[in-house]
Amino acid sequence: MRRLLLFGCLLSALLLVACGGGGGRSEEKVTPPPVNAELAAAGKEYFNKYACSTCHSMAGQAGIGPALNGIYGKKVQLEDGSSVVVDDAYLRESILQPDAKTVKGYPKGSMTNVIMPFMPELQKPEVLDALVEYIKSTT
Structure with a gap:
């Protein structure tokens, strides 16, 4: 019985971590993992190639879309009243x-x-x- 209880606690903890917290709580800021400079440089090229800078500033000023510099790890308010911490998953979803x-x-x-043509x-x-x-590299 004790092993089963221990296994249940361990499983709950792993699920809590994998799901990003629990109880509807979210962290105010996450620390970004180390940045791959080569990949970030390629990303900058794509950012320009696909005209992302037309709507998103990397200098802090708002445009048609929100400024993206320093946004990684920060909590943003959404139109529906909820909020989300900007992480890899959120950025991927927002692009796609x-x-x-x-x-x-x-x-x-x-x-x-x-972006539809791209x-x-x-x-x-x-x-x-x-x-x-x-x-992520602009944080």
């Missing part, structure tokens, strides 16, 4: 499904319309990974 979670104050649908390229793991690494 821009209207899934819209940051408060920004129009839904504008990013989808702009979607086959953006879905490539090497491109997506590089873009996320670039955004």
